[in-house]
Amino acid sequence: MAITEINVRNQFRGKIKEIIEGSVVSEVDVETPHGIVTSVITTRSIKDLDLKVGSEVIALVKSTEVSIAKIQ
Template identity: 75%
Template sequence: MSIQAINVRNQFKGKVREIIRGDVVSEVDVETAWGIVTSVITTRSVDELQLKVGSDVVALVKSTEVSIAKL
């Protein structure tokens, strides 16, 4: 499968660093050149994508809102 076109502007190439599997959803940590990006996706998607530690992936980030909290 290859992606020919996508409208998501924020794309970060990286490698899967860790997968924390759950019954329904899993956390996938992706190590990029700019740091770690964590995604929560269905465990079914993890299996269908055959994700494993070390897999080459692209993290696609699309958000309509960014929240900021004062420290």
Template identity: 45%
Template sequence: MSLTRVNTRNQFKGTVISILRGDVMSEVEIETSAGVIGAVITTSSVKRLGLQVGDSALALFKAADVLVAKLDE
């Protein structure tokens, strides 16, 4: 299966650099041109997608909220 179109503009192409598998949930890190993006997804999704370190992947997201914090300099 290939992805031909998606309705979100918030997408970053990258390479899977880390997968920390748990019994139910797994942490996946994707290195993109914008930096490393981490996601927590079900372990069954990791298996279904056949994700492995070194694979090309898209980080897709849609945020309902964006939080802003001031940093002390």
């Protein structure tokens, strides 16, 4: 499958560093050039996508809310 067009602007290419698998949902840590991006997805999706540590992926980040905290 190739992604040719998508409306999500925040895309981070990386490799899966760690998968913490749960019975229903799992955490997937993706190592990108900009740092680690963590996704919580269903365990079923991990199996359906055949995701494994070392798999090359694109983390797509879409949010309707962005919180900001001031650094002092």
